[in-house]
Amino acid sequence: MSVLKLRVSPGAKKSGFTGVLPDGRTKVSIAAPPVDGRANEALIAFLARALDLPKRSLRLAHGAGGRDKVVEVDLDPEELAGRLARAMEAK
Numbered sequence: 168m169s170v171l172k173l174r175v176s177p178g179a180k181k182s183g184f185t186g187v188l189p190d191g192r193t194k195v196s197i198a199a200p201p202v203d204g205r206a207n208e209a210l211i212a213f214l215a216r217a218l219d220l221p222k223r224s225l226r227l228a229h230g231a232g233g234r235d236k237v238v239e240v241d242l243d244p245e246e247l248a249g250r251l252a253r254a255m256e257a258k
Contacts, residue, residue, distance in 0.1 A: 169247040170228070171214070171238045177206035182213045184255045192235070193251065207231055214238060217254040218247070 172192045176185070179196035186194045199209035207227055215222045218240070230236035240247050 169240045169242050169244045171240055171247065171251070173210075173230075173236045173238060175206070175210055175234050175236055177201040177209075177234075182209065184217070193255075204231070207236075210236070211238070214240075218242075218250045220250075 174188055174192045174194045176194070176196045178200050179198055181196070182198045183196055184193060185196050188194060195210065195213070197206050197209050197213060199205040211222055211225050211227065214220075214225055218225075220240070220242070224241040226239045228237045228239045242250070
């Protein structure tokens, strides 16, 4: 299992990776609004598509009500890093 630390911006024009912060968190924009958990659901769906994983392989571990989130991913750290790098290149 790996951990993905994110800084999420909901309500964007489109969902996508937008960069990496100096502390290593990955920046993600999500098109869904931050209402009734819709942005969190959209985040998990976006990450599942981007990382080519089933949604059940990702869990929001921390940050459900904020912009800083921690997602647990059922992959070893090296595999996650490779998939994340490929997904961010494909922007």
